[in-house]
Amino acid sequence: MIVLDDTLLIGRGQVRSxxxxxxxxxxxxxxxxxxxxxxxxxxxxxxxxxRFLLRRHGWLDCISHCHGFVATSHGEGLVCDCIRDSDGTISQTIWDIVHSRNKCDLDNILAIAAQFCAYLAEKDIxxxxxxxxxxxxSRQSxxxxxxIILDLKGRYDNNEFIPFSSYIGYLARKKRERRARQLIERINYFYAARHNPQPHCPLPSPADF
Ligand SMILES: Nc1ncnc2c1ncn2[C@@H]1O[C@H](COP(=O)(O)OP(=O)(O)OP(=O)(O)O)[C@@H](O)[C@H]1O
Ligand SMILES: [Mg+2]
Incomplete structure (x- = not known):
């Protein structure tokens, strides 16, 4: 069994660490x-x-690949690629960068996000x-x-009453377009909330948006 302690923790989402x-x-x-x-x-x-993405698209560069399950001190764990920068540092998420107190190059982040969404649309990923x-x-040399997408459970975590968008191409494309617009809106929103906060307005978390 693999023992995981807090010194190894990278990040937490709503359902996993x-x-x-x-x-x-x-x-x-x-x-x-x-x-x-x-x-x-x-x-x-x-x-x-x-597995769905591999079957449909073959090898992809824009995802963190999954390697299988292991027993850990925190229950069954899923082993995946660790996404790092070229100097070996663990890469930051867009949230880490936009939400950090340091000023970031917002226009550059927006451009990378827009290009990424255009790439996914072009390849219909x-x-x-x-x-x-x-x-x-992931910062390159x-x-x-x-x-790089870190979380691939979306297709099987679809909260729609009947999850047609997980199966019908047209609806999947519409959903991806909607989510791509939301991504850009969220980057702008969270950047503004962090760097130009309004008085009496608490900082939101991604889950509030
Ligand atoms: N492959 C990876 N390489 C480096 N860091 C990662 C990787 N996967 C996840 N992380 C870090 O762990 C955090 C949580 O991961 P993940 O998105 O898988 O959790 P989750 O609980 O399933 O997310 P959600 O809240 O979207 O349901 C990420 O925001 C990121 O900081
Ligand atoms: Mg996640």
Whole structure:
């Protein structure tokens, strides 16, 4: 069994926590954040989502690849690629960058996000979960950034009453266009909330948007 302690923690989402693999630097292990059904099922939904993407598109550069399950001190974990910058630092998500107190180059982030969404549309890649914490920006040696999706469970985590958009191409494309617009709106919104906060207006979290 692999023991995961807090020194290895990279980040938390709503249903999972993500740790560095203690023995294997290029990998992370995602574990349920609690014992609720959605938390326990998330890793299996991601593995299904990953297999679907591989079947449909073959090898993709824009996702964190999944490698299977391991037993950990925090329950069953899913092993995935750890997304890093070219200097080995673990890459920040768009949320980390936009929400940081340091000024970031908003126009550059917006341009990278727009190009990324255009690429997904051009290749008709079935990814929709454009939460700011689900996209890492991996800084390359030439100082450009590559956007990589960290969370692939979206297709099997569809909250629509009847999840047609997980199966019908036209609806999937419409959903991706909508989510791409939301991504740009969210980046602008959270950047403004962080850097030009309005008095008496608490900072939102991505889940509030
Ligand atoms: N492959 C990875 N490489 C590096 N960091 C990662 C990776 N996967 C996840 N993370 C970090 O862990 C955080 C949570 O991961 P993830 O999105 O998988 O959790 P989740 O609970 O399923 O998310 P959600 O809240 O969207 O349901 C990310 O925001 C990121 O900071
Ligand atoms: Mg996530």
């Amino acid at each position: 993500c740790y560095r693999h203690p023995q294997d630097e290029p990998l992370v292990i995602k574990v349920p954040a609690g014992s609720q059904k959605a938390q326990i099922q998330a890793n299996h939904k991601e593995m299904k989502g990953y 079935w990814l929709f979960d454009f939460n700011l914490k689900n996209i890492a920006l 030439d100082n450009t950034c590559r956007a």
